[in-house]
Amino acid sequence: MIRGVGVSPGIAYAPAVILEWTFPDVPDRSVAPGEVEREVRRLNEAVVAVVATLNRLRERVLERAGLEESRIFEAQIMMVQDADFLDGVIHLIRENNLSAETAYEFKALELRAAWGGTANVRLRERLADLLATQLRVLRHLMGQSDDELFGLRDHKHVIIVAHEIYPGLTVQFDRDQLLGLVSEEGTRTSHAAILAHSLGIPCVMGATGAVARIRGGTMVLLDGTTGSILLEPTVAELEAAQLMAARRHKLELQLEAATQQPAVTPDGHTITLMGNVDLPDEIETAVRHGAQGVGLLRTEFMVTGRAHLPSEDEQLEYFRRVTFAFGSAPIVIRTYDLGGDKFPAAFDAPSEANPFLGWRSIRVCLDQPEIFRPQLRAILRAAADRSIQIMLPLVTRVEEVVRAREILAEESDDLARAGIRAAKDVPVGVMVETPAAVVMADRLAKVSAFFSVGTNDLTQYTLAVDRGNAHLASRFNPHDPAILRMLSQVLETGRRYNVPVSVCGEMASEPLHAVLLLGLGFTTLSVAPPALPLLKWLVRTVPMETARRAAAEALEAPGPDAVTEILREALKPVLDLRLIDTQGPLPGRGSGASLLP
Amino acid sequence: MIEREATIVNPLGMHARPAAQLVKLASTFVSDLELVKDGDPINAKSIMGVMMLAAECGSTLTVRADGPDEEQAAAAIVALIAEGFGEA
Numbered sequence: 001m002i003r004g005v006g007v008s009p010g011i012a013y014a015p016a017v018i019l020e021w022t023f024p025d026v027p028d029r030s031v032a033p034g035e036v037e038r039e040v041r042r043l044n045e046a047v048v049a050v051v052a053t054l055n056r057l058r059e060r061v062l063e064r065a066g067l068e069e070s071r072i073f074e075a076q077i078m079m080v081q082d083a084d085f086l087d088g089v090i091h092l093i094r095e096n097n098l099s100a101e102t103a104y105e106f107k108a109l110e111l112r113a114a115w116g117g118t119a120n121v122r123l124r125e126r127l128a129d130l131l132a133t134q135l136r137v138l139r140h141l142m143g144q145s146d147d148e149l150f151g152l153r154d155h156k157h158v159i160i161v162a163h164e165i166y167p168g169l170t171v172q173f174d175r176d177q178l179l180g181l182v183s184e185e186g187t188r189t190s191h192a193a194i195l196a197h198s199l200g201i202p203c204v205m206g207a208t209g210a211v212a213r214i215r216g217g218t219m220v221l222l223d224g225t226t227g228s229i230l231l232e233p234t235v236a237e238l239e240a241a242q243l244m245a246a247r248r249h250k251l252e253l254q255l256e257a258a259t260q261q262p263a264v265t266p267d268g269h270t271i272t273l274m275g276n277v278d279l280p281d282e283i284e285t286a287v288r289h290g291a292q293g294v295g296l297l298r299t300e301f302m303v304t305g306r307a308h309l310p311s312e313d314e315q316l317e318y319f320r321r322v323t324f325a326f327g328s329a330p331i332v333i334r335t336y337d338l339g340g341d342k343f344p345a346a347f348d349a350p351s352e353a354n355p356f357l358g359w360r361s362i363r364v365c366l367d368q369p370e371i372f373r374p375q376l377r378a379i380l381r382a383a384a385d386r387s388i389q390i391m392l393p394l395v396t397r398v399e400e401v402v403r404a405r406e407i408l409a410e411e412s413d414d415l416a417r418a419g420i421r422a423a424k425d426v427p428v429g430v431m432v433e434t435p436a437a438v439v440m441a442d443r444l445a446k447v448s449a450f451f452s453v454g455t456n457d458l459t460q461y462t463l464a465v466d467r468g469n470a471h472l473a474s475r476f477n478p479h480d481p482a483i484l485r486m487l488s489q490v491l492e493t494g495r496r497y498n499v500p501v502s503v504c505g506e507m508a509s510e511p512l513h514a515v516l517l518l519g520l521g522f523t524t525l526s527v528a529p530p531a532l533p534l535l536k537w538l539v540r541t542v543p544m545e546t547a548r549r550a551a552a553e554a555l556e557a558p559g560p561d562a563v564t565e566i567l568r569e570a571l572k573p574v575l576d577l578r579l580i581d582t583q584g585p586l587p588g589r590g591s592g593a594s595l596l597p
Numbered sequence: 598m599i600e601r602e603a604t605i606v607n608p609l610g611m612h613a614r615p616a617a618q619l620v621k622l623a624s625t626f627v628s629d630l631e632l633v634k635d636g637d638p639i640n641a642k643s644i645m646g647v648m649m650l651a652a653e654c655g656s657t658l659t660v661r662a663d664g665p666d667e668e669q670a671a672a673a674i675v676a677l678i679a680e681g682f683g684e685a
Contacts, residue, residue, distance in 0.1 A: 071614050072613070075616065078621075079644055084642075115645075122609075122612055129613065283608055284609060321608075321653070
């Protein structure tokens, strides 16, 4: 089996055709000085011809996928016609008496090197578009036709396997001929992936080694949801794949319908669903999946693996980027949760025997103001015109919140004195993830604007189970009644002191557990963006009354297994449990939760 | 010659389609138009150049216009960027 990333869902089964997609061998050819202008003319003609081809492809995409998708070719057409680039080629032809193709190849390779060398992921992805256009011009200049590009039209069904797939390929075949796509390069956001998804062609990208390992004619079974590729599968494997596909399809239809609808239970309770954002590229997914703001914006990526701490301005730029993306929806920024290996390279952090109980999170921030203060300043500045809240991780003592708020006030005063535009104050809340915070919630409530429960660490600290230890995996249960009682206690305290309580831990993205949280009384959940569609569907499917009864019963259960049983029994009448089967690799589980690319 | 600043606000930044929109708009003006983002100016009428900027959401660009319609040109480009290319 070969593993890649599923970028367009569905199952495909067909013989593989390997696509060698490289620049044609361009001979180094000089021309007589008198022929130079003829080469310039040939270049211009080739550009005109390729523009015509791309226009035809655009029409096809417009017809088969839609206007938005067809615009991909607009950019390609402009690339082919780019005057700066063509002037460079013409200059080279005239200065060195080169043939059009020789000069074009030279400039194309030069541009590719500059473009491919950039660290910007999005830009590197567009290399495929650039290559596709340049390849067409070169082939035209060398007298090779575009339409005969691959000589594959005699195959009835194919799965194309290539090092890289460019967008036009997806529409150059008839839909019933091209069943699936496999490539070594490319990601979910490359144009070819977006087009494959729009056209409903299952596609797996990032399948390293695929071209070398798959021979032409090999029967390939690819799963565009999980990203798995099986070679010469058995009958049993085929049947299992088909069964899974049918189940998934059913759920996908329901999920798709839910994405556009409000998160309201069948009996009329409105729930707020937010996204957890770890890395910049998750902003887009969260927005697309309808996140009503960010319930947990992690900031560690700005520090880990880097030599220096990020500047105040750098952090400000990121916070602005996130707030702009979400309009007026609230953003909860968690201050640095550093510890263990999560330190900047140059930082002199002590090695610890027990890092989870060590010098980390808020403890580090309060001890090292040079880390904490710039972050608070950046948050205050970003909050000048957007709704932002601060969340302090790993709080165990009231003084930690008090001290953090003092530092925040000092920085606010300093910004005001310096005349820098910033919010005067930002609400500060506590990430409840230690038993101490749960037990002291009534005291913390007096100094906190909100509570947000981090279920992973709360489970780890309460059950004394290291979540990274594979031997203990079966003991790491956020649905253990011990945790449920803690959650219930925090909710109760929040209610009494009028402090909103939400959950931003992974527990909320586990379907059965999410039902439990709703039943306990949480009305705001924040999860990893790919889990949002399934969560929304659950909210819209399970009546609050059902969830409440299950939660009440679970609070009295003797242990986690009994809780699972209670949940299954409670949900049986309202949904098909096989759809959220915790054993099956269905959408909604882990990173495969997304039904959109 | 005039200079104006604009901040990218659409979540995806200046990817292929916004770049195409910007180049199209820029090409309707007579003035020379350049974009500057930390460093060398690029020709706003060249899609390759504009894409190479790799301008992400939140980053600030300087729009530089030089020619008979420089005022209108700079204002139009700044407006397009500020509106998030109709995406935000």
